[in-house]
Amino acid sequence: MIPALFxxxxxxxxxxxxxxxxxxxxxxxxxxxxxGRSLGPWVFLLSLFGSHMTAFAILGSSGxxxxxxxxxxxxxxxxxALVVPLCLLFLGTRLWSAGKRFGLITPVQIFRDRWECGxxxxxxxxxxxxxxxxxxxxxxxxxxxxxxxxxxGLIPFWLGGLLVALVVxxxxxxxxxxxxxxxxxxxxxxxxGFGAVxxxxxxxxxxxxxxxxxRLLDNPRxxxxxxxxxxxxxxxxxxxxxPLSAIAFPHIAIFCLTARKVTQFKRTVVxxxxxxxxxxxxxxxxxxxxxxxxxxxxxxxxxxxxxATGRPVPGDDVMLQLLGRYAPVWVAGLLGAxxxxxxxxxxxxxxxxxxxxxxxxxxxxGGKERFGETxxxxxxxxxxxxxxxxxxxxxxxxxxxxxxxxxxxxxxxFAAMSPLFVGALCWRGSTKWGALAATLFVAxxxxxxxxxxxxxxxxxxxxxxxxxxxxxxxxxxxxLLTPKPSAATIERYFPPASV
Amino acid sequence: xxxxxxxxxIALFYLLHQDWWHWPVARPLAFGFLPVGLWYHALYTIxxxxxxxxxxxxxxxxxLEREK
Numbered sequence: 001m002i003p004a005l006f007x008x009x010x011x012x013x014x015x016x017x018x019x020x021x022x023x024x025x026x027x028x029x030x031x032x033x034x035x036g037r038s039l040g041p042w043v044f045l046l047s048l049f050g051s052h053m054t055a056f057a058i059l060g061s062s063g064x065x066x067x068x069x070x071x072x073x074x075x076x077x078x079x080x081a082l083v084v085p086l087c088l089l090f091l092g093t094r095l096w097s098a099g100k101r102f103g104l105i106t107p108v109q110i111f112r113d114r115w116e117c118g119x120x121x122x123x124x125x126x127x128x129x130x131x132x133x134x135x136x137x138x139x140x141x142x143x144x145x146x147x148x149x150x151x152x153g154l155i156p157f158w159l160g161g162l163l164v165a166l167v168v169x170x171x172x173x174x175x176x177x178x179x180x181x182x183x184x185x186x187x188x189x190x191x192x193g194f195g196a197v198x199x200x201x202x203x204x205x206x207x208x209x210x211x212x213x214x215r216l217l218d219n220p221r222x223x224x225x226x227x228x229x230x231x232x233x234x235x236x237x238x239x240x241x242x243p244l245s246a247i248a249f250p251h252i253a254i255f256c257l258t259a260r261k262v263t264q265f266k267r268t269v270v271x272x273x274x275x276x277x278x279x280x281x282x283x284x285x286x287x288x289x290x291x292x293x294x295x296x297x298x299x300x301x302x303x304x305x306x307x308a309t310g311r312p313v314p315g316d317d318v319m320l321q322l323l324g325r326y327a328p329v330w331v332a333g334l335l336g337a338x339x340x341x342x343x344x345x346x347x348x349x350x351x352x353x354x355x356x357x358x359x360x361x362x363x364x365x366g367g368k369e370r371f372g373e374t375x376x377x378x379x380x381x382x383x384x385x386x387x388x389x390x391x392x393x394x395x396x397x398x399x400x401x402x403x404x405x406x407x408x409x410x411x412x413x414f415a416a417m418s419p420l421f422v423g424a425l426c427w428r429g430s431t432k433w434g435a436l437a438a439t440l441f442v443a444x445x446x447x448x449x450x451x452x453x454x455x456x457x458x459x460x461x462x463x464x465x466x467x468x469x470x471x472x473x474x475x476x477x478x479x480l481l482t483p484k485p486s487a488a489t490i491e492r493y494f495p496p497a498s499v
Numbered sequence: 500x501x502x503x504x505x506x507x508x509i510a511l512f513y514l515l516h517q518d519w520w521h522w523p524v525a526r527p528l529a530f531g532f533l534p535v536g537l538w539y540h541a542l543y544t545i546x547x548x549x550x551x552x553x554x555x556x557x558x559x560x561x562x563l564e565r566e567k
Contacts, residue, residue: 070537074516078540081547082512089554097563209532217525226525226534233519240516262563266555273548281541285533495562 003324004151006333007340010190011167014183018171021179032176032377033105033355039181039258045268047181048255049275050188051348052084052246054135058191058283058339059142063315065287067306069225072287075239077280081273083243087418089269091247092256094425096265098493099257107253107421108360114424114493115432116485118364123436124420125360127443128250131413132349133391135249138410139346140165140395142316142339149320150336161395164340168347169388172354173381177258180347192278194338197331198323199282203289205326212289221307222291234460241464245414247421251352283319290318296325346391354383412449416442416467423475428494434479438471445470505558512550516543 030036039047054060065072098110108128112121143164144157155163171179203209216222224230246252259265293299298321302313320339323332358380362368368376420438423430445467449456458466484490521536529538 070534073537074518074540078543078547079516081544082509082516082550085547085551086509086554089551089558090560093560093563209530213528213532213534223525226536227523228521228536229523233517233522237517240513266559269555270548270552273544273551277541277544281537284537 002329003333003336004147004155006330007147007150007336008163010337010340011163014186015167015171017183017186018175018179021171021175021182030105031178032380033351033359034254034258035176035178035181037100037258038260039264040260041264041267043181043185044255044259044264045271045275046188047184047348048252048268049272050184050191051180051251051255052249053188053191053279054138054142054346056138057279058194058319059145059316060138061280061283062287062290062319063317065225065284066290066302066315066318067312068231069228069288070284071228071231071236073280073284074228074236076242077276077284079240080243080246081276083240084246085269085272087244087247088256088265088272091421091425092253093262093265095247095253095256095421096259096262098425100262102492105254105257106356106359107248107250108356111420111424111435112364114485114489115430115435116489117432117435120432120436120439121360121364124417124439125356127413127417127439127446128248129353129356130443131410131417131446132250132353133387133394135410136346136349136353136387136391137395139168139349140391144395145317146320146336146340149317149324150332152324158396161392165388165392168350169384172347172351173384176380177254177351177355180351181255181258183347188275191338192275194335195279195282198319198327198335198338199286201328201331201335202286202322202326206289206292212292215292216288219292222288225288225291232460235457235462238457238460238462238465241415241462241468242411243415244418244468245411248414248417249349249352249410250356251348253421254352254355255348286319286322287315290315290322293318293322293325296321350384350387350391353387354380357383412462412464412467413442413446415464416445416471418468419472419475422472423479425493427479428490429479429484430475431479431482431484433482434475434477437474437478441474442467442471501558505554508550512547518543 061072061076095107095110098104098114102110102113104110104113108121108125111124112118140161144161147155147160147163148157151160171183175182203212206212207215213226216226228236256265290299291303294303299318302315302318305313320336323335327335358376362379363376367379417438420435423434445463449463456463518536518539521539525534525536527535529535533541
């Protein structure tokens, strides 16, 4: 129970940070939704990274590595180390520029302005919102799992998830983007520190790094987890498409608009891969090492079930089980708070949805003009409450592992939307009809994906590959055949001096 | 000249991510415990950071700053 008390104290601290940020707010929509475009370089790096890393990064990665071995790191971390910074460098900076020059707050506003469209933007909003909800659900699930395991079951999953949902909702409700960015910065520092400490303590508890690896190699059941022989190369290749989702995630795109200056992207682009290394390498190693932790009853049961069925088992809690067994109580509490820090990245997603609703729907359809800016912010806050409640009740009934939930729906859908961003920001010839065709295709293919059995592939590739390629072909092909926006708009976005 | 070179370097990095030559083996172990497949990708991540530093140095979209 003591580790759970540390986590509860941590929740109180982040709540305080959110309320402190509320006292700094100026009551304007740009201040609430974008922190007045005032984030400095370190806060920008840490909060953007923190909002991208969710329960998926610590609980999901170790759970996946427990089942599939070291391949997990290459699947998500090293591919993201190349693709995500490239997206930030070549697309994020252009998003920031368009937002700053034309006073825009959301990606949909930029699409509407760039392609001179209205309802197509609404359709893009609906798709982005539908795809983001599973990602928010992941946060609530991670919160429930963390508190439940750390308290030894005294705090049930439903209560843990509820506590996390309420705390996140409160500081987003009051603090807006400033509160979210500050909390994310604090959280990122905490969970970056978590990895090294956790891997050292747990490995020492298990007899040291060398002994752990040697035992894994000596056991015929676990030796293959230190190779990738059970994983196909085509699947591995296909996963490199998933990180394209980063720029299409509304919370990341909106975070790109919060930087004070475009030069603040420099530090983020360079340090992003190193932050990934710090968090993913320990989590993947420990996830694999958990296969030797037969003295932890919950893990022993999983190992037995895996051996008996030959199928993956739910592994989202293996990291927490290792902490409970091998770390001293107070360290387990601090590390539990570090895990909770990663888990609670759903804050920026909830805020992003609220920002999109108030700007892309409420303001676009005349609400701001009719009821004023105060009503707009109040609507944003009400939306925060509704989204959190919806995510909580969905999490209570979710039967899918965190890694699968993220990869199957959120990553595939958003990666397939990335060609819209490339088209809007980098290609003069793109049109709203190209965007519409791609959006309809992504919506239809995501629904199809939901209906198909899990693990469905096309020629050995995960669905994200054909989805992204077809979406890009539609933006390109349909744009070639349809009328362009006015020359004045194209000139605004692509002035002669632009690179 | 610069754009094709940058694209070629990025494409090379992408190819290097598909390290099929390490696929079925765990050894050699770096520092006595890290399997080669994991060690390679950890080094790859560091190399990606260096690539980003080079891109920021030589391919920074300076036009965006001037347009402010």
